[in-house]
Amino acid sequence: MQVMQPSQLFPRPENDGHIMASWERFLNGERAHGNALRRLIDDSWQRCLDASVDPSRYQAPEPLGENSLYSLRTEHHELLTASTPVMAEAREFLSETGTVMVLTDHQGTILSLEGDSSTSTRGATENVHLLPGSDWSENACGTNAIGTALTLGQPVQIHSAEHFCAGIKRWTCSATVIRDPYDNRILGVIDVSGLNGTYNRHSLALVVTTAGRIENRLARIEMDYRYRLLEQCMRNLATSTADGLIVLDRRGLPIKANERASAVLAGLGEDVAGRRGLTLNDVSLGVARGDALPDHLPDWIRPEWLAPVMHNGQRIGTLLTLPNRSPASFVAGGMQEGETGLASDKGAFARVIGQSRNTLEAVARARQLARSNVPVLMLGETGVGKDVFARCMHEGGSAKDGPFVALNCGGFSRELLTSELFGYTDGAFTGARRGGMIGKVEAADGGTLFLDEIGEMPLDLQPHFLRVLEEGEVYRLGENKPRKVKFRLIAATNRDLRKEVEEGRFRMDLFYRVAVTSVHIPPLRERIGDIPLLADYYLERLAQQHGVRKGVLLPGTLEALQAYAWPGNIREFRNIMESMLLTAPDHILGDECLPPEILGRGAAPVESPSRPFAQPQVASEGNRLEDAERDAILKAIRNHGGNMAAVARALGIAKSTLYLKLKRFDLDSLVDSVRSIRN
Known part of the structure; x- marks a missing residue:
């Protein structure tokens, strides 16, 4: 990057007449002469001419549509997060100055705009399309501070006649690039623009200072990510x-x-x-x-x-x-089964969402057992995802190319379960399907048979299934000739089968046959740390399923989800996320979308191993007041689409006070999310 000489850094408004004459001669094919025209302007005009930019253009191209702008802002979410609080202050000191502060991406497309909101200024910016979604690169709008700063990679100030396009010559603008503090690449541009009567040399210092503050915030964001990354991986490294x-x-x-x-x-x-x-x-x-x-x-x-x-x-x-x-590498003393390092590569278990220790230990054990063909008993409460683990074990085992056949033993009467399990021949009983039916045991030949809720299997049916396991043969109902079968059995239950055996409701010999080894799948309340991952996964998946926006889950609402006991586990969680997504106003998932039991009028909070809660106690008056204040701010932000001036007026407080409260309640990043969704 070539640093400009001080004489080239600032325009000289008194030379506007000479510069206008130079522009007209330039368009007629003559080279500029004299020292009125700065070298950087001459070079920029030449680039515009080479790029066939129309010098008679009077405004930027039409702004992007709502959906495209939303996608662009999402893509540059981090830049917007770092810039929003810094630019918000521009609303204060640029008010009534006739100028606006503009943030663009690395290609010159405007992401956001702050500053004077008077009717005259707003009308002027609309006339030239100085609006979110508009392209202000040199190739689109000719010489201008945004596009020229991007081309040169350094601060520039462009005034009046120095612009290449005729319709923009009424403007004066100062801009500089924002660089990634990690690798120095250009992320965007910060610009201050106004009609030529607002020219001020100090505007260039303002944008340079603002860019520096944004880069500092980006550096802090990057360091926060690294600290979290190392913290989560330290156990693996150790x-x-x-x-x-x-x-x-x-x-x-x-x-x-x-x-x-x-x-x-x-x-x-x-x-x-x-x-x-x-x-x-x-x-x-x-x-x-x-x-x-x-x-x-x-x-x-x-x-x-x-x-x-x-x-x-x-x-x-x-x-x-x-x-x-x-x-x-195979000597004794290496990593033991269940350690998180083993589970870091989920392989076939990638569909198991979660990174908590309990989840990773269950995945590590299931993955290890998947390599063998011994029967496995999945233990866990209703809704924890035993069927997901079973399918993952099938896909990670030697029978992955064979069929995966699932049957819930609790969903049928004794007669129907017998037919479903073993099949039957033509005419085996009244109402039998013509030609007979293949049973689930036979259908699983060469693959995996997953029997969910095996504890519900009727006692008199159990010895018949035990014979199938021991002899590798199945008899269809009404048939005397056995059929050879070979399959891998995975069973699941939410009952204590040992207790069922003691009380005579489950055969001991079948228990020891199906429970050669077992995998315990933790309930959701024991892996609260996975809830953010699960929420993001289901919001993304359900949004695609229903054709709606993914939406934003507010931090306070996430905390409420983490404090709930989840008696229905993953199944209940998925249903609640679907309900919240489809009923959330403005795609903002707040506390008003939660059912009563999660809001504290149902099950009590449960301590999380990954994020311990304090001992239950009555909330202090101060805590209740803080919660009410935070809720009021959140409601105002949603109601006013992230317009902080309107939010402050609605709450009856100064904007400076509002920003302090946003920082105190850690709500800074939500403002831009709300704006993005509204826009």
């Missing part, structure tokens, strides 16, 4: 394992590795054709969002080695597990 573990940031670059990573990388390098001695410098994956694979995955990295690290439903990094294939 685990005794022969595998190499590398923590990668949101951009797919390594920031931390365990002591084995370098040695394992070097060994992997020997296995890659044409490569020798891989190092951490060779690890660069590119950006990844959600559960998707990174943009630029090297050919020597297998997808199953990667595990996303999530926080509040957002991907903040990736954990890369490099398997150590050397013989020494």
Whole structure:
């Protein structure tokens, strides 16, 4: 980047007449002469001419439509989050000055605008399309502070006749780029614009200072992400394992590795054709969002080695597990079953949403058992997702290419369950289907049979099923010839089968046959830390299903969800999220969308292992007042679409006081979300 000389930094309004004459000669094919025209303007005009920009243009192109602008703002959410509180102050000191402060993305498209809201200023900005969604790059609008700052990558001030397009020559503007504090790439532009009578050299200092403040906020956001990422991965890094573990940031670059990573990388390098001695410098994956694979995955990295690290439903990094294939890696004393390091690569269990220790331990055990063909008993309350675990075990086992057949033993009478389980021949009983019917046991041949609620199987039917397991043969009803079957059994129950055996409701021999080993799936109240991930997952999935916007879940509402006991577990959670999504006003999921039991008039809060709650106590008067104040602010923000001036008026407080309260209640980031949805 070439730094401009001081004489080139600022325009000289007294030269407007000479500059206008130079522009007319330039359009007629003559080169400018004299020192009235700054070099940066001459160069910019030439770029505009080369790009066939229409010099008679009187306004920017039409702004983006509502949906496109919403998508663009979502894409640049972090820049908006960092800029919103800084630009909000512009509303104060630019009021009645006839100027506005503009934020654009890295291509010059306006994301937001603050400043003088008088009728005359608003009319002037609308006339030239200085509006959210408008493109102000040089190729779109000719020489102007936004587009020229992007081209030069440094602060510029463009005044009046210096603009290339005729319709914009009434304006004066100052702009500079906003750079990513991590890699110095340009993220956007901050600009102050007004009609030429508002010209002030200090406007350039204002935008440079504002850009610096925004970059500082971006740096703090980046550091917060890194601290959370390292905090969540520290247990994995500290685990005794022969595998190499590398923590990668949101951009797919390594920031931390365990002591084995370098040695394992070097060994992997020997296995890659044409490569020798891989190092951490060779690890660069590119950006990844959600559960998707990174943009630029090297050919020597297998997808199953990667595990996303999530926080509040957002991907903040990736954990890369490099398997150590050397013989020494199999010595005793390595990572034990159930440790979170084992579960970092979910593989076939990717559909199990959650990163809490309880969830990862259940996944690690189920994944280990999936490799064998022994019967497994899934233990857990109703609605915890036993069927999901069963299907994941099938897909992660040796029978994954075979059928997966599921049957709920509690959903049929004894006669119907017998038919469903074993099948029947033609004419086996009155009402039998012509040609007979294949049973679920036979249908699962070569694959997996999942029997949900096996504790509901009638006692007199149990010995027949036990014979199938022991002999590998099934008899259809009405048939005397056995059929050979081979399948993997996964059973599930929410009952205590040992107690059922003691009380004579379940056969002991069948119990020991189906419960060779077991997997306990924790209830939702024991993995409260997974609720943000589950909320984000279901809001995304349900929004696609119903064709609506995903919406924004307010932090206070998320806390209420985490404090609830969830007797219906994941099934209840999914239903409530669907109800909230479809009834939320303005796509903002607040407390008013919650059912009464979650608002404290139902089940009591349960202590969370990942986020312990204090001992239950009566809320103090101060706490109740703070809650009421926070709710009032949230309601006002929603009602006024994030317009802080209107919010302050509605609440009867100064805007400076309002911003202090937003910071106190950690509501800063919600303002932009509300604005994005409203716009």
